[in-house]
Amino acid sequence: MDKPTKTAKRRDRRSFTPEFKAEVVRLCKAGDRSIERVAKDLDLTETALREWVQRADIDAGNGPAGALTTDERAELARLRRENKQLLMDREIPKKSGEVLREGKPMKFAFIHVERAYFPISALCRVLDVTRTGYHAWAVRKPCTRACEDRVLAAQITAVFTRSRQTYGSPRVLMELREQNLSSFDKCIGRRRTARIMQENRLFARRRKAFRRCPATCDVARVAENLLARDFSASTPNSVWVTDVKYVQTDQGWLYLAPVLDLFSRRIIGLAMSEAHDGALARAAIENAAATRIRNRTLRIHSDRGGIYGEHEYVQRLRTLGIERSMSRASNPWDNAAMESFFSTLQFELLSRKRFETLEDARAAITEWIDGFYNSQRRHTTIGGTSPIKYELSWQMRQSRT
Numbered sequence: 001m002d003k004p005t006k007t008a009k010r011r012d013r014r015s016f017t018p019e020f021k022a023e024v025v026r027l028c029k030a031g032d033r034s035i036e037r038v039a040k041d042l043d044l045t046e047t048a049l050r051e052w053v054q055r056a057d058i059d060a061g062n063g064p065a066g067a068l069t070t071d072e073r074a075e076l077a078r079l080r081r082e083n084k085q086l087l088m089d090r091e092i093p094k095k096s097g098e099v100l101r102e103g104k105p106m107k108f109a110f111i112h113v114e115r116a117y118f119p120i121s122a123l124c125r126v127l128d129v130t131r132t133g134y135h136a137w138a139v140r141k142p143c144t145r146a147c148e149d150r151v152l153a154a155q156i157t158a159v160f161t162r163s164r165q166t167y168g169s170p171r172v173l174m175e176l177r178e179q180n181l182s183s184f185d186k187c188i189g190r191r192r193t194a195r196i197m198q199e200n201r202l203f204a205r206r207r208k209a210f211r212r213c214p215a216t217c218d219v220a221r222v223a224e225n226l227l228a229r230d231f232s233a234s235t236p237n238s239v240w241v242t243d244v245k246y247v248q249t250d251q252g253w254l255y256l257a258p259v260l261d262l263f264s265r266r267i268i269g270l271a272m273s274e275a276h277d278g279a280l281a282r283a284a285i286e287n288a289a290a291t292r293i294r295n296r297t298l299r300i301h302s303d304r305g306g307i308y309g310e311h312e313y314v315q316r317l318r319t320l321g322i323e324r325s326m327s328r329a330s331n332p333w334d335n336a337a338m339e340s341f342f343s344t345l346q347f348e349l350l351s352r353k354r355f356e357t358l359e360d361a362r363a364a365i366t367e368w369i370d371g372f373y374n375s376q377r378r379h380t381t382i383g384g385t386s387p388i389k390y391e392l393s394w395q396m397r398q399s400r401t
Contacts (some may be wrong), residue, residue: 024049025056030203088118092126104129108137110190152175152188161342168204169194226325227301231337232235233263236391237292240300240322242267242284243338244276244307245345247365256365257284259300260341261292264394266291266387267380268342278310285313289320301325303335304399344373 015143024042027050028035035053039046057068068076092114110194111123111134124131142150160167167175173193197203233239245256255276259269269288275278300322302308308326317324327334349368355361374387382390 010170010265012301017296021052024058025039025053028053030263074226085122088122089126089273092118096345101156104133105137108134111239148187149196153190153200156193156196157200157202160204165202165204169197172197191279221311221314224327225241225328225334226299226323228332229334229336232261233261235295236261236263236394237295237298238263239287240298241306241335242281242300242302242304243335243342244271244280245342247355247361249358249361253354254355254358254361255280257281258338258341258369259284260338261387262337264390265337265341266374266391270369272365274358278313281307281310281313282316285316285322291338294321296321297323299323299325301327301335302327303327305331361369 024038024044026140027033028038033041034048036046039049044052054063055070057063059069059071076283107127107129111120111129114123120131120134124134126237146190155176156172169190173188173190176188176193197209227239227241231241239262241262242260243260245258247254247256253272253276255273257273257280260266260269261268268291269284270284271280271283273283273288281302298321300317302325304326307313308324316323332339345365349364352365355364375385378384378386379390385393
């Protein structure tokens with residue numbers, strides 16, 4: 001009968017100081033004892049001892065070509081950890097989306113789902129919550145009110161869906177009470193209904209507030225249509241066009257007033273404001289005048305908006321020596337070049353992004369105009385080149401002649 005074999009007991013993992021390792025390597029290199037003998041005397045494994053000796057040779061510059069020293073290996077490990085952390089800090093917000101603006105319960109629920117893909121510590125750091133708070137939330141049983149909210153959420157969702165997503169919290173509450181759908185009639189009110197609807201992203205459609213159209217220019221201040229739909233210009237700064245564009249953001253409307261040079265189709269002046277007033281039009285002109293050398297026969301064309309007929313705006317143009325031109329009443333084709341620019345802006349930028357704040361819209365529009373439209377985007381009107389390149393080519397031709 002075979003005797004049972006005894007399995008060797010696994011040795012506990014030990015750690016050694018750098019000083020101890022250096023002393024052991026010195027003993028090995030002394031020459032009076034072999035590595036095997038030193039390992040046996042000090043109760044070390046021969047493999048670990050040989051690795052210490054090899055690492056000491058590399059640190060002394062005697063190792064093979066391309067081998068990393070101890071300091072270099074530590075630096076590489078640190079960089080890898082930092083790179084991994086940066087990747088997680090970039091990927092987690094992509095998944096979290098609007099959770100960053102929600103309360104702690106919503107963040108904890110997101111962490112609970114994503115903990116299989118990211119470390120809990122990284123998720124808590126990015127979402128700005130504590131690990132202790134998350135673990136306490138994970139083991140906490142839902143209270144009675146939370147259980148009632150779950151039942152109410154299902155009932156409210158059903159009512160909201162039947163209303164074709166048009167009912168707000170007052171009508172939803174009326175529907176619940178009228179049909180006796182809720183068993184919590186005594187403890188449910190409008191605020192609780194509104195909170196549950198908000199938590200479940202149930203938002204009713206709202207009627208747009210009435211906005212009065214901007215007043216048109218007084219008849220006495222209307223200028224002649226000198227442009228007459230002739231959108232060509234033989235020299236820079238001879239004909240400018242301008243108008244106002246409404247940009248929608250979650251914080252409200254942003255009003256954009258660009259100034260375009262018909263010679264190169266370049267945006268030479270730009271002003272943005274939360275108010276649609278004369279200051280916006282004057283700021284756009286000041287911005288253009290500060291960066292361009294004006295011709296004696298410079299002309300600027302606009303529509304008949306009230307801001308282009310204000311006394312301060314008219315007087316400033318006279319001071320700058322700029323002649324006014326205006327479109328005919330209710331005729332956007334008289335300012336087709338500016339309308340074309342607005343169409344491009346809407347199609348290539350505004351319709352592809354949703355701006356949460358006014359500053360986000362300002363930054364995106366400025367970057368698109370300066371970083372792409374003026375410097376890179378090709379225009380068929382000017383021979384398929386960019387506005388800046390077209391102006392530089394014209395300047396080179398003028399210098400030669």
